[in-house]
Amino acid sequence: MRERLLTQHFLQRFLENDLVSPDSDRHDVLALVCSGLLVSTLFITLGLALKFLFMTMQSPGRTAILAADDRLFFMTCSMIVMALVAVASWDALSLDPRDSSILGPLPVAHRVIVRAKLRAVGMFAAGFALAVTIMPAVLHPSLMIARLPISLLAGLLLIVIHFAVSLAAGLFGFIAVLGVRETLRACSGRHFARISGFVQAILIVALVTSFLLVPAIVFNSARSVSSGRPLAAALPPFWFLGAQETLAGGIVDRMPRKELPRALQRMEDRSTADYRAAIPAFHALAWRASIAFAGMMVLALAAYTWNSRRLSFPPVASRADRYTGPGVLARLIALTVARAPAARAGFFFTVQCLIRSAPHRLVLAGCTAVALAFATASFQDAMGDRIDPRAPRLTGFTTQTLVLAILLAGFGHVLRLPADLRANRLFHLAWLGRKERYVDGVNRAAAVILLAPALLALFPVQALLFGLPLAGAHLLTGLLFGLVVIEAFAANRRMLPFANGYVRSADLNTKGPVIIIASLIGISLFNSLERAALGERQSALIFWLTLTVLLGALRFHRRRRQRGEAVEVPDVYPSEMARLDLTSVS
């Protein structure tokens, strides 16, 4: 009874997630997430499986080959989505000090609390995996065999195997994240609280990037497997593809062949040969999937059990937490980019929010992932067709500008998120009206921790593509472009970064597509202009000078407007009173 109650309590906590739902009802969140998952998987499955219905004279060999690609797509998506679910629930995956302080004094055995938590984690993972898997598992095999002469029992078997293997792939993604987290926790001890956020952000970047690059890997999967490409052996989705093909691949492959027109027959023979050549490799991958799943499960459970042997409490301060004075980097920044106290406040608070505040860090990690996926795909494309330095292609040039635009758009959004509604009254109490200087600091932080690293990361690839001089000139353009964008965002911002209330994003739903299309057109025009300007030294200088003047004008306008401007920190108290519904008091 107690264990059931505790399991229910822990399950509810998964829905009280600051990342997904800072202030909303948990039933709304659950309904939204489940319906979103079911509808999106329905449309994706239909989009992939309809080709079987419209295939000219559907045959087993071609069906097996195409189905393997689809299955790899489903395995990959299921695994990444479930891993992302685990990362999003990062802090709720194990018992934390809050649980300890609430449950510790209660007369409940420690092992009951741990078991309830573990059961809640398992139920949460299974529920999500079910929602991710159910639509593809039912629809894809059904549509795939709709026009093939196959028995009902064989059809059902295909559905059951698809469901079981996809579910296992999804759970593997979840357990892998849990295993990484718990192992790290076991190894890092009291330092876990410090590194946990960074690891979470890195995992978000890696997973979202992988998710966006899925279409690039799920092509001709059977041939990739049979040719022994290292990618196939190294990537877990291929292991689970191997498992599924080992269990269910033969059902379609062993079907009797019909007489086909010559061209189709050649395709069918080639497809059958390709598929059958991959069967031994599928068996090997299936073994790998089984061992990896079991191994990861054992690792995660062992680390989880080890970490849960006693309730966790906040670490006690030690000599290591003593302040020994500002570091070299802090001194350097205070002497160079943020000299005024208000600018220093803006600079350091921005850096601290972006690195340590979970909602800010995770939004930025998501944007970094999108930018990284875009840059990877774009550069991969450009590498295949080396650009002539004298006439660089527009696509290669656009990459840098688009990556910066994605990152800075993310930064613009992050500034709208309050650091902490209640703690923000500090700004109200200590604000001396130096908004222009505070925003200077915020802008410089964006330049130092976002703009500069992005430009430096892109530079080596661009140097390889365009040659060193042109890549250098392009980098300078990128720097000026980034600074102009940061200033342009700041110039129209009334609210104080991180210190405002939650800003409604309803406008984004209606204006979003228009803004995105206009931005893409603007970026394309900017890059055409840049490409033309960088052709000659004089025009390049004029181009950079124009950008510098624009930057100066925006900065001057912004600083003049913000000087002495009152701070608009939301008053949190009236809403508190409103929630008490005092109007009904007679």
Next chain:
Amino acid sequence: MTAPLLEARHLVKRFHGIKVVDDVSFIVRPGEVVGYLGPNGSGKTTTGRMLTGLMEPSGGAVLFAGCNIGDDPVAYRRRLGYVPEEPALYSFLSGREQLQLIGRLREIPEDVLEHRMRALLELFGLADAAEQSISAYSKGMKQKVLIIGALLHDPDVLIFDEPDSGLDVTAALVLRHLVHLLASRGKAVLYSSHVLEVVEKLCTRVIVLHRGRIVAEDTVDQLRTLMSHESLEQVFAQLVLETNPAQTARDIADVVAGHA
């Protein structure tokens, strides 16, 4: 007699038509520690928020050195220190980072800020936890950060809203001596607390608030004499208590034991 530094003039605050603070007027002079007492929900914290400018009054005004604080809020903030009732701090910052943010927003020169911050962290016993995340701080540690933050810029007016909540015995004693010393150096202090013994020993004058209205204002000695009681606790009980505490305690004990 010195001119008042802080003045609440006919302050009123309504929430959805309900008066939470009703026509509250008082003054605080330099060198004075004024105790602000009242039961839960009497309007003490709301008054404090109006005095600091965090909340707009529905009526009346707050005057600083004779001028409405709304006329030049920045000048007022420069000379105001406030320790709020609830320790709302940025949980992702360390104690040192929170204080640095406050000091920089207040434009305290970096070397002065560095010196004061380190010294105060040491004196309040927080030096060993300065780099630890505030999320791991106890209530008392958070309270100390708030007190240091309110003192960093050497303000002329200090508003303490239950500053001793969560503090250990030593820190509470230090705080009591500190408030006394600050007042003796000319600071105007408004001190709201539920610990009546502290208020009795510390405050030059006491204001008792009940249901948003001031029900008594005088020196502790005068109040005791006027109401013929030996302690401030008895005076307070007579002014604001509507139930018999002993009877309520007996009822609670009965409910817990299952007799009621």
